[in-house]
Amino acid sequence: MTSLTFTPLVPPALLIGSIVIAALLIGYGAWRRARGIWLRGLPIAALILAIADPKLVRETRAPLKDIAVVVVDESRSQGIGERLPRARVAAAELAKQMQAFNDLEVRTLTVNSSAAGSGTRLFAPLAGVLGDVPAGRLAGVVLITDGQVHDAPAPDKYAAPGAPVHMLLTGERDEQDRRIRIDRAPDYALTGQQAIVRVTVEDVGIGSKAGGQAFVPVTVLVNGKSVATLSFAPGETAELPIPIADPGANIVEVKAAARDGELSARNNVGLVSINGVRDRMRVLLISGEPHVGERAWRNLLKSDPNVDLIHFTILRPLSKDDGTPLNELALIAFPIRELFEEQLFDFDLIIFDRYSRRGLVPYQFMSNIAAYVRQGGAVMLAVGPEYADSFSLFDSPLQEILPAAPTGEVFS
Secondary structure (H helix, E strand, O other): OEEEEEOOOOOHHHHHHHHHHHHHHHHHHHHOOOOOHHHHHHHHHHHHHHHHOEEEEEOOOOOOOEEEEEEEEOOHHHHOOOHHHHHHHHHHHHHHHHOOOOOEEEEEEEEOOOOOOOOOOOHHHHHHHHHHOOHHHEEEEEEEEOOOOOOOOOHHHOOOOOOOEEEEEOOOOOOEEEEEEEEEOOOEEEOOEEEEEEEEEEEEEHHHHOOOOOOEEEEEEEOOEEEEEEEEOOOOEEEEEEEEOOOEEEEEEEEEOOOOOOOOOHHHEEEEEEEEEOOOEEEEEEEOOOOOHHHHHHHHHHOOOOEEEEEEEOOOOOOOOOOOOHHHHOOOOOOHHHHHHHOHHHOOEEEEEOOOOOOOOOHHHHHHHHHHHHOOOEEEEEOOHHHHOOOOOOOOHHHHOOOOOOOOOOOO
């Protein structure tokens, strides 16, 4: 194809202005019947034509091929039965038939097994393949999958709007399956209270409509222990109260009974982790002697509003008598029985800070602390040289639960 193009040497606005001015001058001269006006107009027109720089362009065009993309799903669910071999055969046959068209280019994309829990992702890899394809050249997309695609975009977000998307479904005609779907679960819950988990039991396939169960037995387990057994109707959404007894991660498992002839029993189980947190944490801090560091302990523990701190400082051991009246030395008497017998298990953490065994806490109460640790309580020792002397806490019933034994040597 041959065409005439202009590549002016000056901006188009200046060229158009020059043409207008030349036309006005020549028109005015013709109106006044000036001699030689047409001869004068020829060099002006030649000059404007030279500035416009006209060129004859001959183009040779060849049509570009349309592009069709075949996406083969090889995710984990495709491994059921004969799905994957059938998908590969269908993809090969489809590509062979489309390649018979001279004006069509075929691209085949294989999406391998996705990471556990992320589902089947087909459109994200497809967007990468379509990155260099203009929308006008895309003939269409064929997805060969079992129908479970978890990243399908909204129609207005699709990478190539206007191009058709076809789907070839793999599998048997009358397949059926049961699965548990966790609709909503909290990330955190208070220990000693219940968390609400919303679940749905789904029966998928023709078998669920003909001869399906009226109610499905569902077992709820928390950290491997069964806490409830319920019955749901297929398709029913229920809110399960889950008791959160332990701080930290609580693994909640919702398991539906398997049905005859379903594809896989793996998706009959729904798992969720709920982190148990304490409403308020009670800490008992006992400083064996006054020192500068105990203020750091107080500042650290009081900085968290969820910590209830009880702090006692032993101003004078029982073995020391310097004549100071008790009403001038101690604010209150040390409540040994209340702390280490009556209210011991109400604390979440007990801290002994530079505490020495000087008869203030009798042996039987130290035994209570060891039993408290065995039943899930926490004890922390912040020690210095007193841990290596003859009054060390290691030489007490706490020895059974302490992780380190003193050698008796002190290094400065």
